[in-house]
Amino acid sequence: MSSLTIPKNYKSLLAEKETEHAIVMVKDFFQTQLSTALNLTRVTAPLFVQSGKGLNDDLNGVERAVKFPVKDMNDAQMEIVHSLAKWKRVKVTDMKLNPGFGIYTDMNAIRADEDLDNIHSLYVDQWDWCSCISKENRTVERLKLAVKKIYACLKRTEFYIYDRYESIKPILPDEITFVYADDLQKKYPALTPKERENKICEEYKAVFLIGIGGKLSDGTIHDGRAPDYDDWISEGEDGHRGLNGDLLVWNPVLQSSFELSSMGIRVSPESLRLQLEERGCPERANLEFHKRLLNGELSYTMGGGIGQSRLCMFFLRKAHIGEIQVSIWPDEMRQECKKNGINLL
Numbered sequence: 182m183s184s185l186t187i188p189k190n191y192k193s194l195l196a197e198k199e200t201e202h203a204i205v206m207v208k209d210f211f212q213t214q215l216s217t218a219l220n221l222t223r224v225t226a227p228l229f230v231q232s233g234k235g236l237n238d239d240l241n242g243v244e245r246a247v248k249f250p251v252k253d254m255n256d257a258q259m260e261i262v263h264s265l266a267k268w269k270r271v272k273v274t275d276m277k278l279n280p281g282f283g284i285y286t287d288m289n290a291i292r293a294d295e296d297l298d299n300i301h302s303l304y305v306d307q308w309d310w311c312s313c314i315s316k317e318n319r320t321v322e323r324l325k326l327a328v329k330k331i332y333a334c335l336k337r338t339e340f341y342i343y344d345r346y347e348s349i350k351p352i353l354p355d356e357i358t359f360v361y362a363d364d365l366q367k368k369y370p371a372l373t374p375k376e377r378e379n380k381i382c383e384e385y386k387a388v389f390l391i392g393i394g395g396k397l398s399d400g401t402i403h404d405g406r407a408p409d410y411d412d413w414i415s416e417g418e419d420g421h422r423g424l425n426g427d428l429l430v431w432n433p434v435l436q437s438s439f440e441l442s443s444m445g446i447r448v449s450p451e452s453l454r455l456q457l458e459e460r461g462c463p464e465r466a467n468l469e470f471h472k473r474l475l476n477g478e479l480s481y482t483m484g485g486g487i488g489q490s491r492l493c494m495f496f497l498r499k500a501h502i503g504e505i506q507v508s509i510w511p512d513e514m515r516q517e518c519k520k521n522g523i524n525l526l
Contacts, residue, residue: 184298185514187521188434191500194348197524200497203346204505207493210341212308214334215487216285219327221310224272226286229259235468236271238264239407244294261291264486266410267470269311270447274480283312288486299435299501300491302508307491311447311484319446319481321391321417324424325359327483328389331428331442332357335492342496349498352433358385361421362392362403374403375438382431382438392423393443396459408456409465409474410484411445415452434500441492444485450475501525 195203215221229249230236237246237260246260262268265288273284288309295301314323339351360381362374369377381388394406394413404427406413411425425445432439448456453474457463465471473479490505501518503510503525510518510525518525 184296185517186299186435186437186500187517187523188436188500191434191522193500193504193522193524194498195346197526199346200499200504203342203497204493206345207338207342207496208489211334211338211492212285214337215308215310215331218330218334219283219285219310219312220281221283221285221312224284224286226265226288226309227262227268228289229261230268232258232260233468235409235465235470236268237262238266238410240264240292240405244292247291247293262288263290263292264288264305264307265309266407266484266486269309269484270410270479270482271470271473273311273313273482274478278313278480280313280315280318280481283310283482283484285310287489297510297514300439300494302490302502302506304506304508306489306506307486308489309484309486311482313480314446314483316449316481319412319415319424319449321419321421321424324391324426324444324446324483325389327444328357328359328426328428331444331487332387332389335441338492339496349496352386353430354386357387357389357428359389359391360385362390362423362426363397363421365390366397366399366401366403370399377403378429378438382429386431388429388438389426390429391426392421393425393427393445395422408448408460408462409453409471410447411443412448412452412456413445414455414459415446415449430495432495434498439491439495440488441495442485442487445483447482447484448474449481450477 248260250256288307290305365377413423428442429438493505501523507526
């Protein structure tokens with residue numbers, strides 16, 4: 182199975198019951214740390230939004246949302262969220278939050294077109310967060326400050342788990358390294374984006390890769406990003422394009438880079454127009470969300486998502502995300518995992 186990685190001599194450090202207890206510990210501890218570090222208040226969130234409003238995350242623009250009609254609304258179409266990237270910005274605006282304060286929520290999604298493997302599931306659970314910022318703070322330095330705060334939360338969570346399970350040794354470095362996707366491409370021009378991530382993560386163990394979605398110097402992009410939430414086109418004071426990035430760590434179990442979070446400064450009216458043009462979808466400007474943004478009705482924000490199951494998978498040293506969450510997997514994958522001591526829930 183090309184989509185499944187089986188670590189050599191893998192053995193879970195925690196039994197199933199211990200794992201279930203540890204999952205609760207990781208989630209409860211980390212979200213409290215995150216809320217305190219970024220001044221975030223918890224809010225409730227939708228599982229679905231109405232189609233045609235522009236509120237759902239379009240991911241790379243090709244993934245299909247799960248849809249259903251609502252009988253009492255004349256069969257109006259609803260769609261399960263992919264993430265709450267844009268919904269959060271509306272929520273922060275409607276709550277009239279001041280710069281420096283924000284929200285976080287438990288986001289549950291279904292991504293039916295996901296390629297299933299050790300780290301990708303049909304079911305997605307993450308902490309979606311969004312913070313109000315001033316227009317002047319739409320900078321790479323402001324983004325880096327938030328990354329450092331989130332990384333400090335990861336470090337504290339790592340020690341919290343080690344303090345209770347001595348077999349799970351701390352491995353995160355003291356500081357996270359910042360790298361631009363454009364510089365990484367120039368350093369390893371013959372490698373694929375994933376291979377570049379593996380190289381840099383193996384070297385530094387924890388990396389924030391800046392500039393995801395915008396064109397690199399060779400005309401390619403490091404990875405896909407929708408054009409209507411992260412700002413990947415604006416240029417910072419250092420001359421690099423992109424006010425967003427991915428937080429990556431080295432996963433010792435899978436021996437590869439491992440994305441825990443995607444985040445960024447959100448688009449301004451100016452960068453939204455440019456990004457819609459570059460991606461060939463200027464018609465989105467007519468959607469309700471995009472109209473509000475282009476009219477200057479939405480707050481300037483920064484935000485992102487932090488994978489809950491991914492976080493637990495990393496801290497509990499699991500080989501498959503199915504050891505953390507209950508989802509649906511191909512029969513062949515289940516059989517192969519069982520044969521190799523990977524207990525899918």
